[in-house]
Amino acid sequence: MSPYDLFIAPFAEFDFMRRALVGVIALGLGAGPIGVLMMLRRMSLAGDAMAHAILPGAAVGFLAAGLNLFAMTIGGLVAGFAVAIGAGAVARATQMKEDAALAAFYLVSLALGVMLVSLRGSNVDLLHVLFGTVLALDDPTLLLIVGVSTVSMLTLAVLWRPMVVECVDPGFLRSVSRAGTPTHLVFLALVVLNLVGGFHALGTLLAVGLMMLPAATARFWASDLTALVLTAVLVACGSGVIGLLVSYHLGVPSGPAIILVAGGAYVLSVLVGPIGGILLRLMPRRHLEA
Amino acid sequence: MAEEVLAFRNVTLGYDRHPAVHHLSGVVARGELIAVCGPNGAGKSTLLKGVMGLLSPLSGSIARPDDGRRIAYLPQAAEVDRSFPINVYDIVALGLWRRTGLLGGVSRADRERIAAAISAVGLDGFERRTIGTLSGGQMQRALFARLLMQDAEIILLDEPFTALDAATVRDLIALVERWHGEGRTVLAVLHDLELVRAHFPRTLLLARSPVEWGETRAVLTPSNLIKARHMCEAWDESAHACEAERAA
Numbered sequence: 001m002s003p004y005d006l007f008i009a010p011f012a013e014f015d016f017m018r019r020a021l022v023g024v025i026a027l028g029l030g031a032g033p034i035g036v037l038m039m040l041r042r043m044s045l046a047g048d049a050m051a052h053a054i055l056p057g058a059a060v061g062f063l064a065a066g067l068n069l070f071a072m073t074i075g076g077l078v079a080g081f082a083v084a085i086g087a088g089a090v091a092r093a094t095q096m097k098e099d100a101a102l103a104a105f106y107l108v109s110l111a112l113g114v115m116l117v118s119l120r121g122s123n124v125d126l127l128h129v130l131f132g133t134v135l136a137l138d139d140p141t142l143l144l145i146v147g148v149s150t151v152s153m154l155t156l157a158v159l160w161r162p163m164v165v166e167c168v169d170p171g172f173l174r175s176v177s178r179a180g181t182p183t184h185l186v187f188l189a190l191v192v193l194n195l196v197g198g199f200h201a202l203g204t205l206l207a208v209g210l211m212m213l214p215a216a217t218a219r220f221w222a223s224d225l226t227a228l229v230l231t232a233v234l235v236a237c238g239s240g241v242i243g244l245l246v247s248y249h250l251g252v253p254s255g256p257a258i259i260l261v262a263g264g265a266y267v268l269s270v271l272v273g274p275i276g277g278i279l280l281r282l283m284p285r286r287h288l289e290a
Numbered sequence: 291m292a293e294e295v296l297a298f299r300n301v302t303l304g305y306d307r308h309p310a311v312h313h314l315s316g317v318v319a320r321g322e323l324i325a326v327c328g329p330n331g332a333g334k335s336t337l338l339k340g341v342m343g344l345l346s347p348l349s350g351s352i353a354r355p356d357d358g359r360r361i362a363y364l365p366q367a368a369e370v371d372r373s374f375p376i377n378v379y380d381i382v383a384l385g386l387w388r389r390t391g392l393l394g395g396v397s398r399a400d401r402e403r404i405a406a407a408i409s410a411v412g413l414d415g416f417e418r419r420t421i422g423t424l425s426g427g428q429m430q431r432a433l434f435a436r437l438l439m440q441d442a443e444i445i446l447l448d449e450p451f452t453a454l455d456a457a458t459v460r461d462l463i464a465l466v467e468r469w470h471g472e473g474r475t476v477l478a479v480l481h482d483l484e485l486v487r488a489h490f491p492r493t494l495l496l497a498r499s500p501v502e503w504g505e506t507r508a509v510l511t512p513s514n515l516i517k518a519r520h521m522c523e524a525w526d527e528s529a530h531a532c533e534a535e536r537a538a
Contacts, residue, residue, distance in 0.1 A: 040374060161392055165384060168374040168421075175342055175363040176387045176440075223420060225375050 010248045017244065019137045023201050024240025024258060026145050027210055030152035030194050032233030035215030036225075037187065040167045044216070046102055047208040050188075051195050053083035053106040055204045056113015058196075063117060069140050073196055076204075080192030083109050088188050092181055132203035132255045134244070141200045148197030152190050159183055164225065202255040209259035210236050217266045220273025235265050292319040294353075295360075295444055295475050296341060301350035302532070303333065303340040309348060310336035312499045313534060318477065320443075323470040325490035325506065326479045328518050332496045334479040335366050338446045341477070355444070362442035366449045366479070368433055372422050378432050379417040382407055385439025407438040412461055427458040434462055445469055447478040451485065463489055483510055497521035 010017045038047055057079025058072045065071035083105040090105075091098035137145070156163070162183040165173045173180045191211075198207025218231035243258030250257075272279050296318035303311040311333035318324060326334045339345040340352055342363045354361065370381075383396060383404050390396065396404075408417060411431040421429060430450065437445060447466070451459045467489065469476055480486050486493055486506060493509040495501040497518035502509045 040371075158392060161387075161390075164376070165387075167371060168376050168381070169368065169370045169384070171365045171369045172384060172436075174344055175361075175365075177391075179392070223375055224377065228375060 006249070007245065010245060016135050016137075017248065019142055020134045020201075020244050020254065021241065023134055023137045023142055023145050024210075024244060025237045026149040027194070027198055027201060027207075028214070028233055028236030028238075028240050030149040030190075031198065031207075031211040032214055032236045033156055033229045034152065034187075034190055034194055035211035035213075035236070036218065036228050036232045037163055037167065038191065038211065039215040039219065043098075044212050046099065047191060047195070047211050048205075049102050049106040050080060050084060050191055051199075051204045051208045053109040054080040054192065054195055054199065056109050056116065058199060058204065059113050060116050069138075069144065069200070073144060073200075076196040076199060077192065079109050079113070080196060081189060084188035084192050085185055088181075088185050092184075131253065132199060132201045132206065134201040134254045134258070135247075137201065145197045145201065148193050152194055155186060155190055159186060163187055202258065206255045206259050209262060210239070213259065213262035213266050214239065217262070217269045217273075220269035220275050220277050223275055235262065239265060292321055294318070295320050295355060297353040299351045299353070301340065301352050302348045303336050303345055304348050305336075307348065308529070309333075309498065309532070311340065311496065312532075313350070314496070314500050315350075316494070316500070316503050318475060320475055321470070321473045322475050322492055323466070323490055324475075324477045325486040325493045326477060326496060327481070327483065327486060327493055327510065328496040328501070331498075332518065333498050334496055335448050337496065338363065338365075338448050338477065338479065341444075341446060360443040361446065362437050362440040362444070363446040364433055364437060364448060364450055366452075370421065370429070370433070372424075372429070374422075375420055377418050377420050378408065378413060378424070378435075379404065381421055381432055382435040382439060385436040385441075388440070403439065404435075407435040408432075410438060410465065411435045427454050430454055430462065431458065434465055438465070442474070444475045444477070447476065449479050449481065451480065451482065459485070483515075486510065 011021055035047075038044055054076040057075035057077070059075070060079075061068070061071035061073070061075025064075075083102070087098060087101040087105040090096055090101040162173060162177065162179040166180055166183055166187075170180060194211065195204065195207045198204075198210060201207075202210060214232040214235035215228075217235045218228045222228045222231045239262035240258050243261040244254055246252065246261060247254035247257040269277065271277060274280060294317045298314045298316050301311065301314050302309045310331075314337070326337060328334055336345065340347060341354060342361060343354070383400075385407070386394075386396065386400055386404075390400075405417075408414065411434050413428060413431050413435065416424070416428065416432075421432065424432065434450075450466075451462060454462070463485070466476055466478065478490070480490070487510060490506055492504065493506040494503040495509050495514055495518055498521060501514050501518045501521065
């Protein structure tokens, strides 16, 4: 099989592959920097909690209107924002830490979602919500994903400074500005937006993967923030493209294939990454003079 | 009498209705160099948080400049995430926040000021080092450089010299004296009483309630220090509402 057949032909020949390509690259552009900020804020697991929170909202949208992009997106956004903003507000207004508040809110959201689905009494096929359909992105869905990515990048560009300072020295930010709380809430909103954008392609649970795995991978290759973000975006988009090709050639589901490629990049980085990778640590090397 | 820059009016600050600073009154004049001393749990850090407006008084009030730009604050063991991938230059440049805000650029003059601040704290050559590679003393020097960039009229320092070696303390105290010489107002929470006696003209001895506030020599007497130690052990889960507040 020639390199053309391997890498180019699937995209050249099939419209659905080209759409998927645009979708995963757009997702990677937004999810990369957001994942890096989540990791640096030690919120890597918060994304997973948020994905669980979105699921019931999307399910309710599905129940109300079937496989309708608008209804499921609105449902997911409402549930995600309610949980993110509710948990963020409780953490800032009370003595409760954000991880505990988030756990409380997402569990309630999940239970509420299950309750609503069971009350309706229908045997709903939620596979779409769970695992996404990156190979069946229609125009409106693609526009949604690209829109989310654009909004994310513009928002990050404007709020980059307070978002970074909130991570590195929140006390300083509080002393010079009142931007801390609004910035944090906007950041949580961006996380929700990207998860909702991601669930159409990858499903709610796997959407977190494209956010966190590239960020965790980048930590083994880059030591300053700009390089971290660029590496994460590269890994996210690269995983998307390679995952699509793997899915196409091997006939496996595309969502898990994309996340598994990102997972493979992570495992490889843990082993051979130049910054703190295992192999480098095990290698006997003479210490330096200063 | 120099202009008042801070005024405490029977202020009580605390957490969950329990006072950490109890009925403090007094004024700080422009250009004063004041040490805030007292045992652990005396309310010293709480007082600085109150001045910064990070904590609202339970009763009474603190009058401070309306323009928050005029106050800079270095919290105790600053909650800086040392694993964050940011370098010394950028951490010092954050001191420009009030002027640059979200999107403002850093001018050539700003860059010169940043270089001068880094040089003033003895961190030449460390500009590109990430903060995770700095020693405790170097990190504190970087945070002092950031304070230099803030160019504030009132500077609050919470235990700024804890766990630092003698040379670092000497260099940083020289900066504090420079600020004093420039007419800035400095309030520093300190435990080293010898340092206070040597460099700080005025002292507030706090033990939840103020023990004494005035000339350092008159405040840091053996009897006042013993009194402060005894007053500090009074946290009571089942305390009654404060009578003084009711009377007021």
